[in-house]
Amino acid sequence: xxxxxxxxxxxxxxxxxxxxxxxxxxxxxxxxxxxxxxxxxxxxxxxxxxxxxxxxxxxxxxxxxxxxxxxxxxxxxxxxxxxxxxxxxxxxxxxxxxxxxxxxxxxxxxxxxxxxxxxxxxxxxxxx
Amino acid sequence: xxxxxxxxxxxxxxxxxxxxxxxxxxxxxxxxxxxxxxxxxxxxxxxxxxxxxxxxxxxxxxxxxxxxxxxxxxxxxxxxxxxxxxxxxxxxxxxxxxxxxxxxxxxxxxxxxxxxxxxxxxxxxxxxxxxxxxxxxxxxxxxxxxxxxxxxxxxxxxxxxxxxxxxxxxxxxxxxxxxxxxxxxxxxxxxxxxxxxxxxxxxxxxxxxxxxxxxxxxxxxxxxxxxxxxxxxxxxxxxxxxxxxxxxxxxxxxxxxxxxxxxxxxxxxxxxxxxxxxxxxxxxxxxxxxxxxxxxxxxxxxxxxxxxxxxxxxxxxxxxxxxxxxxxxxxxxxxxxxxxxxxxxxxxxxxxxxxxxxxxxxxxxxxx
Numbered sequence: 001x002x003x004x005x006x007x008x009x010x011x012x013x014x015x016x017x018x019x020x021x022x023x024x025x026x027x028x029x030x031x032x033x034x035x036x037x038x039x040x041x042x043x044x045x046x047x048x049x050x051x052x053x054x055x056x057x058x059x060x061x062x063x064x065x066x067x068x069x070x071x072x073x074x075x076x077x078x079x080x081x082x083x084x085x086x087x088x089x090x091x092x093x094x095x096x097x098x099x100x101x102x103x104x105x106x107x108x109x110x111x112x113x114x115x116x117x118x119x120x121x122x123x124x125x126x127x128x
Numbered sequence: 129x130x131x132x133x134x135x136x137x138x139x140x141x142x143x144x145x146x147x148x149x150x151x152x153x154x155x156x157x158x159x160x161x162x163x164x165x166x167x168x169x170x171x172x173x174x175x176x177x178x179x180x181x182x183x184x185x186x187x188x189x190x191x192x193x194x195x196x197x198x199x200x201x202x203x204x205x206x207x208x209x210x211x212x213x214x215x216x217x218x219x220x221x222x223x224x225x226x227x228x229x230x231x232x233x234x235x236x237x238x239x240x241x242x243x244x245x246x247x248x249x250x251x252x253x254x255x256x257x258x259x260x261x262x263x264x265x266x267x268x269x270x271x272x273x274x275x276x277x278x279x280x281x282x283x284x285x286x287x288x289x290x291x292x293x294x295x296x297x298x299x300x301x302x303x304x305x306x307x308x309x310x311x312x313x314x315x316x317x318x319x320x321x322x323x324x325x326x327x328x329x330x331x332x333x334x335x336x337x338x339x340x341x342x343x344x345x346x347x348x349x350x351x352x353x354x355x356x357x358x359x360x361x362x363x364x365x366x367x368x369x370x371x372x373x374x375x376x377x378x379x380x381x382x383x384x385x386x387x388x389x390x391x392x393x394x395x396x397x398x399x400x401x402x403x404x405x406x407x408x409x410x411x412x413x414x415x416x417x418x419x420x421x422x423x424x425x426x427x428x429x430x431x432x433x434x435x436x437x438x439x440x441x442x443x444x445x446x447x448x449x450x451x452x453x454x455x456x457x458x459x460x461x462x463x464x465x466x467x468x469x470x471x472x473x474x475x476x477x478x479x480x481x482x483x484x485x486x487x488x489x490x491x492x493x494x495x496x
Contacts, residue, residue, distance in 0.1 A: 036147075036356070037164045039448040040425050040455070042477075058477070060425045062163040062448055063356050084423075 001124065002029040004095050008111070009120035010071045015095060016114055022077060023111070026099040027059065027068065027090065030124050036061040038090040041083040044101060048076045057100050059090060072111055074103030129155045135180035136272045136331035140338055144352060151355055152245040154181045159354035167360050167450045169351035170320050171493075174278035176341055177353045179319075179326070180334065183247030183268040185240040185254065191261030193235050198397050199257060200230070201380065201389040207232040212299040212315055215388055217253065218399030222379040222406055226250050227370055229317065231301055239313075243370050257398070272334035276341060277324035277361075279493075280348040285314075285325055287344040293325070308340045319358060321365025322493055363445050364452065366417075366489030372428060372444045373415060373458055381406055382460065384415045384488075411463050413441065417488040418457040418472065422481035426457035426474045433473040433480060440465060443474065451491050457483070 007015040013031035017024045032038065042058040050056045055067035056076070079101050083089060090098040105111075115123060129148055132155040141148060146157030156178065160166065169175045187196055197204040202215035211232055217225040226246040231239040242250045251266050258264060276285055282293050288308040296302050301315035313328040329337055342350060359369065368374050373383045380389050381403060391404050420426060426446030434440045441461030449456045457474070465472060468487055473480040 036159060037162045039164075039450075040423070042424070060448070062360055062450070063158070065425065065427060 001033075002095070003117045003121055003124075005117050007095065007117065008114035009117065009123075010114060011123065012069050012071070013124075014068065014071055016071055016111065018111065021104050022102050023072070023074065023105060024099055024102045025068075025071065027094055028120075029094050030127075032091045032094045032098070035059055035066055035090075036063070038087045041087045041090065041100070043079040043081075043083065044076050046076050046079065049106070050074060050076070050103075060087075068100060070103075071114065072103070073106035073109045075106065076101055077104050078102040133181070135178055136334040137178045137180060137338055140335055141178065141352075146352065146354060151181070154244065156181060157352075157354040158356045160352045163354075163356045163360060164450050166351050166353040166357035167364075169349065170278045170322055170353065170357065170361055171451055172279065173349040173351070174276065174280040174284055174324075174345055175320075175351045175353040175357070176338065176345065177275040177277065177355075177358055178273075178334075178338070179275050179358075180272040180331070181244035182273050183240075183242040183244060183250065183266070184271045184328070185242060185247075185251060186265040186267060187238045187240060187254075187262060188236060188265070189262045190236055191259055192238055194395070195259045195262045196230065196238060197393070197395045199254070201397060201399065201403070202230075203390040203393045204230060204232075204238075205393075205395075209234055210300055210302065212301055212317055214299075216374070216380050216385070217250070218380070218397075218403065219376065220398055220402060222381070222399045222402035223376040224370065224374040224378065224380060225253050225376075227368065227374060231313075231315065233303070246370060270331065272329050272331045274327045274329070274334070274337060274341070275318055275320075275324065275358075276327065276345075277318045277320040277353075278322050280345075280350075281322070281324040284341065284345040284348050284350060285327075288340055296325075307337060310337060312337070319367055320361035321367065321489075321491060322361075359445075360447060360450065363447060363458070364449050364456075364489075364491040365493075366458075366491075369445060378444075378460065379403060379406060382411055382413055382415065413460050414463050414466055415444070415488075416459055416461055416466055417486040417490060418443075418446075418459050418474070418483040419486040420455035420457075420474070420481060420483045421471075422483075423455075424474070424476045424479070424481040425455045426459075426476065426481075426483065430457075431475040432459050432461055433475065434462075434465065435471060435473075437473075437480075440472070446474075449490060456486070456490050458488075
């Protein structure tokens with residue numbers, strides 16, 4: 001299983017990448033494997049605001065719909081429009097072209113409760 | 129997985145990388161390589177499924193035929209030896225106990241194939257209505273079942289038997305057939321909308337048969353398949369699933385399966401009067417196909433609305449369909465909305481997405 005070194009992770013099997021004010025979120029290799037073939041991605045609109053633990057996107061496999069929860073409070077600044085035509089990017093490149101949404105953190109919001117790659121690796125092993 | 133029932137092929141699935149899930153109390157693979165791959169294999173080549181969880185009940189005795197005919201909605205007297213029939217068992221109110229296949233060995237011996245999750249209920253229902261001159265045997269635990277489905281199914285299976293499989297017509301069976309040295313029951317039946325066979329064997333022979341079929345099928349591009357693709361395949365081909373299109377609350381007439389309910393047959397059967405009344409009175413709801421216009425996937429139990437925002441039905445099965453490449457659904461709706469092209473709206477989470485009533489089936493294989 002692929003767990004890149006430069007990212008942080010959540011217990012909901014998301015990855016988080018910080019780039020100045022912009023924080024990008026996607027799902028992990030483990031998550032896409034569990035979900036199976038993604039055939040539809042429902043993304044938020046730019047400028048929409050989310051609180052921690054709000055569902056900001058939905059990944060749909062052939063059989064089921066899975067919510068993706070915000071790991072922090074923030075405002076959507078960009079969404080991955082390529083997923084509209086090619087939702088399978090989430091499967092084939094979850095850490096790259098399969099990214100979901102970029103946020104700007106809400107005022108005063110800090111990134112907490114995130115795991116290092118090592119901790120996430122352990123977390124996944126416990127799940128299996 | 130510890131508390132779940134296991135089929136004789138459990139270890140084969142685990143070793144081969146099947147993704148095991150709890151399927152109504154059974155540990156079964158929901159998928160192997162992926163649902164899209166597996167659907168493609170069955171539609172274009174061939175796929176192999178473990179359906180050992182299905183129930184098998186033998187009905188024997190000198191009154192077997194007449195008694196069955198009184199239990200079933202279809203006309204069991206029309207069956208000839210070595211033929212298979214699809215039918216319903218109904219409650220007195222017309223709701224469905226189960227949908228099943230009847231295999232006729234002779235006028236005094238029949239085999240019923242019932243849904244796994246209904247086996248115990250069906251068994252009790254049959255026992256409670258049993259007549260003299262009828263004997264029942266539940267052999268579900270002693271029977272394994274493989275389904276080999278797809279346009280190349282016959283070509284693959286023929287490599288393992290001297291029996292001329294072309295002699296087994298659609299909804300016919302042969303028993304015994306020797307496949308790679310093992311005596312089995314073979315029928316040309318299935319739950320995918322493709323040509324193919326269902327093979328019933330002893331549990332101890334199941335692993336060997338599975339492996340032999342996978343080996344000789346390699347050249348044809350065979351794929352081991354899970355229950356996820358099986359559900360997608362049956363849904364695309366308009367085959368009902370108990371608990372979705374039909375149930376204790378949904379009659380076969382509402383599910384547009386009246387062809388299998390012979391209201392004119394002489395014998396009374398359980399549910400006949402209620403179904404006759406329903407037909408005379410006219411249905412208030414009926415099954416339709418829907419194709420999404422807006423982007424989004426309809427799912428079972430999502431509500432349906434009309435142009436005025438009034439709730440007029442509910443989805444029974446919905447999914448992305450790889451074969452049709454569209455988001456489609458079956459829905460039970462008010463009979464005012466059955467006409468092809470009628471716009472309806474599906475409640476998907478907080479949004480209402482437009483769909484159109486579509487002709488069924490979504491998919492039908494081309495005749496040979």
